[in-house]
Amino acid sequence: MLYMLFLQLIIQKRKRTTMSKIEALDLIGQTNLVHLKTLDPKPGVEIYAKLEYMNPTGSTKDRIIAYMVQKGIEEGKINKNTTLVEGSSGNTGASVAMIASSMGLKSIIFVPDKCSEEKIAIIKSYGAEVIVKPELTYGKFPALKAAESPDYYHVDQYNNIYNPEAHYMSLGKEIWDQMDGKIDAFVASASTGGTISGVAKRLKENDSNVKVVLADPKGSVYKPYFEGKEDYMDYIESFHVEGAGKTKICATMDFDLVDEAIEFDDEKAIAMVQRLAREEGLMVGGSSGGNVWAALEVAKRMEGPAKIVTVLPDSGFKYLSKIFNKEWLKEKGFEHLAN
Incomplete structure (x- = not known):
């Protein structure tokens, strides 16, 4: 697989x-x-x-997503049916989308409305679904989306302890x-x-x-x-x-x-x-x-x-x-x- x-x-x-x-x-x-x-x-x-x-997607975020996804697989939280869900100002979203596509998985990325056009285009290029939300509230939507289905996995870069551990x-x-x-x-x-x-x-x-x-x-x-x-x-x-x-x-x-x-x-x-x-x-x-x-x-x-x-x-x-x-x-x- x-x-x-x-x-x-x-x-x-x-x-x-x-x-x-x-x-x-x-x-x-x-x-x-x-x-x-x-x-x-x-x-x-x-x-x-x-x-x-x-790094491959042009940012340091590739490090943390590779590490966090690895840990998610080891802990049985990510499998071949998983859709990765994340909130990002752009760079983490690109990393999630790239790694998801390399695994044959889907991804959904929520970005703030100040996210550059280039970042949004990059995320979409990897096949992810991009949803734009207001800057002050976009961070709450990934958890809400992930709660809709057990096949959704919230990467959660803002609270995932594997983020600093990766660095x-x-x-x-x-x-x-x-x-x-x-x-x-x-x-x-x-x-x-x-x-x-x-x-x-x-x-x-x-x-x-x-x-x-x-x-x-x-x-x-x-x-x-x-x-x-x-x-x-x-x-x-x-x-x-x-x-x-x-x-x-x-x-x-x-x-x-x-x-x-x-x-x-x-x-x-x-x-x-x-x-x-x-x-x-x-x-x-x-x-x-x-x-x-x-x-x-x-x-x-x-x-x-x-x-x-x-x-x-x-x-x-x-x-x-x-x-x-x-x-x-x-x-x-x-x-x-x-x-």
């Missing part, structure tokens, strides 16, 4: 030799880590970025190994919180001195919640960066592993996205811009030698209709960036 073949594939990772038959799922993980050569703020202080857009097992280990254990700070934004929580746990287990910094968009509740503000829900406001920040606290976000939170806004993130494309040759999305902007702020405070690592979660090709579109930039009040 296809789902058993899939299980064998992701449990028994094949060695990538010239004689191996490489399949799409073999390409998840082991992404490159690069030095951002134009962003060193002072001698001896260096910023490195993990190119997570090099602990793969992304965190890769960063540590690629940096030869020489890391002073790790900077990342959070949506589900799986990336920063999983990576932080791995890094701090290896070296308790590694500083973990949360990069959070203005309008998200994470930074005010982390800072102990009882009225953290009052900080909610709309923002355009996708895949970063949240209007609720997710179970997969572990604030105990965070040492500091830094706020960025849409303008800072988009300007950094443009800079990365024009100076570093890296085509990335808005959350990547926010991550790198925050990493640079951390770097400015450090004295060399020091090494900071951040993550570039997805590809800029998913935002050609938005942050790389002059008309969209003008419409949203970023005329000075539309050049």
Whole structure:
């Protein structure tokens, strides 16, 4: 059966030799880590970025979905008749749709109305059904849909503990190994919180001195919640960066592993996205811009030698209709960036 073949594939990772038959799922993980050569703020202080857009669907979410689906199969919750159901700002939806199609399964993805046209098109291209809902409420619909039939399985990236565990097992280990254990700070934004929580746990287990910094968009509740503000829900406001920040606290976000939170806004993130494309040759999305902007702020405070690592979660090709579109930039009040 296809789902058993899939299980064998992701449990028994094949060695990538010239004689191996490489399949799409073999390409998840082991992404490159690069030095951002134009962003060193002072001698001896260096910023490195993990190119997570090099995963098969163009984002880091391939890691968690492969791992969570594997666990679902092992626990008997997913079989050949299962339809995978998930809520996503776009990237996780693409990963669910891709992995479902590779198993011969169906998938239903709920996305917010601010999801880019490119992300929706990518999800549909894998054969998934896409349902658009309002940004503030789309997250409740996957559970309601999954309750309609025992053949529906809610992946539930926002509460599934295997989300951060996937990053602990793969992304965190890769960063540590690629940096030869020489890391002073790790900077990342959070949506589900799986990336920063999983990576932080791995890094701090290896070296308790590694500083973990949360990069959070203005309008998200994470930074005010982390800072102990009882009225953290009052900080909610709309923002355009996708895949970063949240209007609720997710179970997969572990604030105990965070040492500091830094706020960025849409303008800072988009300007950094443009800079990365024009100076570093890296085509990335808005959350990547926010991550790198925050990493640079951390770097400015450090004295060399020091090494900071951040993550570039997805590809800029998913935002050609938005942050790389002059008309969209003008419409949203970023005329000075539309050049």
